[in-house]
Amino acid sequence: MMAITRRGVLAIPALAALPAAAEAAGTVRIGYIEPLTGNAAAAGQSIKAAAMLAVDIINTPHPDLAPMPLAAGAGLTRLGGAKVDVVWADNQGSPSVGQSDAIRLITQDRVVALCGAYQSSVTLTASAVAERYGIPFLTGESVAANLTGRGYKWFFRTTPFGPDFAKLYLDFLADVAKTGMATGKIAIVHENTDYGTSVASSISKVAASRGVKIAQTISYSANGTDVSPQVLQLKNSKPDVVIFISYTSDAILYMKTFKTLGYRPPIVIGDDSGFSDPSFAKSVGDISQGALDRSAFVAGKPGSLPYKVNALFKQRTGRDLDDTTARSMQGFLVMCDAINRAGSTKPEAIRQALVATDLKADELMIGYKGVKFDSHGQNILAYSLMIQLQGKGYVPVWPAGRATAKLALPFKGWT
Amino acid sequence: MLLEAKGIIKTFGSFRAVDEADLTLQEHELIGLIGPNGAGKSTFFNCLAGDALPDGGSIRFRDREITRMAPHDRARLGLARTFQVPIVFDGMTVRENVMVGAFLRRPHRHAAAAKADEVLAFTGLAEQADQPVTTLGTPGRKRLEIARALASEPTVLLLDEALAGLTSAEVETAIALVRRIHESGITLIVVEHIMEVIHRLTQRVIVFQQGRVLAEGSPADVTADPRVIEAYLGRRAGRHRP
Amino acid sequence: MKNFPRVLLIAAAAALVAAPFLTGNPFYQRIAALTALAAISASAWNLIGGYGGQVSFGHSVYFGIGAYASLLAYTKLGVPPIAGAPLGVLASFALSVIVGLPSFRLRGHYFSMATIAIAALAEVLVTNWGFAGGAIGLMGPASPRSLADLLFRSALPYYALFVAVLASLLGFTYLMQRGRMGFYLRALGSGERAAESLGVPIRRYKLYALLVSGAFTSLAGSLYAVMVGFIDPGSGFGILVSVNMVVMSALGGAGTLFGPLVGAIILVPLEETTNALLGGGSSGAAYVVYGAIIMLIARFSPGGLAQWWPLLSGKGRRGAA
């Protein structure tokens, strides 16, 4: 403690000199808070890899990614080609640590803006710090409904959130119903932490507003050891559609138990997270054929922007970009673009640039219709599509305009 | 009558460890409880101290029914004990150990410390007062247990094999200590299986066998009793035969 | 001259307390506040876990109760979060009597196991309790409505508040340690049968210790919620919340006056700065180190650092008289 305090005292003059030094070196520092350790470390590390790719795309010329802002040139062109530098902070999945991170990044590392922080609970506390300090905070991945609507001035979100997903699923099911398949009886199976609970309640609310009744809601704990009673419940009530809001371990367990108990619901929709985790397709892909998922990111056709970005990511990590990682990366790119447009590292200028953001679909590496924020800071052009597990991986199947493969129903599972 | 136990029964499963045992104790007595191993004397002793609840019978102490009373309440009434295997409070000094006993009647720290020092001097532990209790050997620990019990200012002190495992020199000092305690006006029950010690120390002896009181009387009478001789010798002889 | 180390110690302590006011660095100020907060809950745990020898892994329940009390008071009654702290303390008393008292029959490992299960049970119940925000948790005020909301940009006001609470807790502990209660707790912690035979009413003293310990842990939870402005089942009731209290106490010296504080002063800045320096390059390394520290203490120095430095026990001179 003594040693640290002494360091602290010494650090003051050094810190005071920092911003000037930073500008002289021509770098702009952005704080990025992610769960680099703990339960969600896999997701956090993947986001880190993607963000480092984004930094590379911005700082060095990538003319082949042309429509994407900042790709063609080197650095932030309106800031004299200043380089973007990310300061990483590990939130360990804890709201309190996330708060410490935000304070440290703002006061110690003098970042001009913040991104992150994966878990909605951490985003909540970290963005509250940003609000108090007047530093822009943008989340590209946290989806809890209560994040926007707090009356914050400095908070922005590019990703679609609960109500958007609910609309997506119901639109999709309405479309499927036109083919003559029954979709009236919907069951929601969700894990009982904030993610599952909040998405499930969004779906129920939107469904109620459209006059669609949710026949059954099953809430379970993701770290349980056995899900066969829940599968038996489903088998017994025979819903037309089962929507899973699950983490990875439980999603895997459900698919295995489906096979054991010989149960195939006609339509299985997984809400991202567990179903999008690469280890899901790897471990139970061959017994989950036909499972549907939502995704805002689809690599698409060769030559398209998402395809190229995905190729670069794969080159670095050996993996394809998954939805969550891509959404976070897109959020970070939007932030960098806003700083560039602001032409300044002053927080207020960046905030105004964010408010004025109006990106078109072809400027994005992800499948949104664009990026434009409403008064709460929510992107109103956020969008996802339905993808389906066919063979080794997911392919986009809905809406028709963006599909690359044919929707195959009912859920086949295993052979 | 200071302490009176009537028809005490204690069973473990189907085994009757104590089977309708009686005991009476007058003020200022020093009596011995003897018997071969497994005779039930320790269990009976624990019933008196409150560590075991009897399944039958009753115990009265200073005209109060204490059969099912908790040990700490018995201590408050003036019934103190030591353990066969000493239980000392690790992490405390010798004086602090004794102070725990002293706090029973002297809630204030300084009064308790003064009482502790008085008892430590009386038991010959004054020199070790500030040492951590872990530095004491077995004789020291046994002595400390006695000191601790004395600090609670009991009327009756129950000593459970306080002399077992000591060398003959240590036994002599221990006997002297027990005598001094008795002279200071405290009534004592001493559990031992060394007949010689009992012989020298006590006025009256109760002999246990198979959970029952086999004989009672002065040490000389009891040791002359053929049943007692058989209980001791017969068992010993039996043990040597394969 | 005999008092020289003592004078030095007091001077060092004063410097330590004042240091955060002098640095002007918000991050270090926050570390100081977090350290003081951790020291409160660890010192509170120490009353029953250290002095009383009842190793509880379930103190997170008290912490969670305090944190939820303050944010429930805010969300349901609209009062400043800190106003919920007394409610949390009341609830902690109820918990001590209803759940603690029957658990005191259990000794050693059995008691520890029961506390783990109780904490797990509480976490599951709160997760499924819609009124208290369920799994999503509860939020504090987004921006201060008045000073009473205790929402500050700087960590210094929190630090001052925490140090005041910590000082009163340590003051209580000091008096307790010197008096009958301290002796009785230490006695029953190391030999229940013997303590009982000397007239120590064991269950009553365990309950006394738990009442104070639980109340201060609950208060720590309330203060946490006031500062962080958010609580969810994991950060209130999770097992790691209890682990931190146990580790800090054991490292500094369980059952000593300053042990938990020293543990907190070592571990909190260590964790915060390694997190800052490594930026997460160290997946889970902090808890690997924690685990190793615990094992090393258990194996080589069950008395914690206090075993090597008796001044920590707060007794100063040897002997008690």
Added chain:
Amino acid sequence: MILLQLGVDGLLLGAVYALFSSGLTLIWGMMNVVNFAHGDFVMVAMYVAFFAFTLLGVGPIVFVPLAAITLFGLGVLVYVALVRHVMRGPMLAQIISTFGLALFLRYAALWLFSANFVSLPDTLVGGVYDLGGLRLSASHLLAGATALVLTLGMHLLLTRTDLGSRMLAVSEDRTAAALVGIRPDPMQALAWGIGAASTGVAGALIALFFYVSPEVGNSFTLLAFVTVCLGGFGSVPGALLAGLAIGVIQSISAYFLGPATKDVAVYALFVLLLWVRPQGLLGRA
């Protein structure tokens, strides 16, 4: 039909509980020490199975014994390096020692293997038997059968063999055992080894149908406590019965009352049991 399926599922699940609890109860019965890292032993065994399969390409015939041997070594090591020294120390040291071990193992695994969920391919022991509508998976059946054999074997070892009686002698009275020429330390190290090895078998078999992650042991530790407590501390056959009972209770309550209640039911049962009968339901007073 549903009830039958639920009951059978519960029994198979319960057999698995019994399987990983028997090691805990053995160690406990032998030396009155709780291994708070028990679930993390299971986790280590699961990783042994996983890596044996992915790196060496071997199946359960090889990796189950391999996990048993590895865990035997871990158990002996933990006894010799840690438990032996704290057993007679203060209660705090006894309790926190294995707790520290649990943190150490869990987060070391996180560090080394990352938080990613991995699992063995479903096809390894992947058959499903359909008995007139009652569906049983081969991997669960295998685990259940092994649980029965293993608990029986452990029970026989303790009650019918010379080694077993030596181990029991040490557990009853260390000094007396030493007097008749049984060296207590090797016996207790052996007990830790055997307890851990059976946990190893359990972990490797569970890996056949369960995901593997560093945090997976958490759920197992508490379940093992409940099982051991219900079955009577130290009783191997008791653990089997208790495991089966808990499996059925969980399965049926999850179906009728909802999954959230199943943990509540089991933990609450555990706490109440401890309060009312601290020696365990089937244990002796």
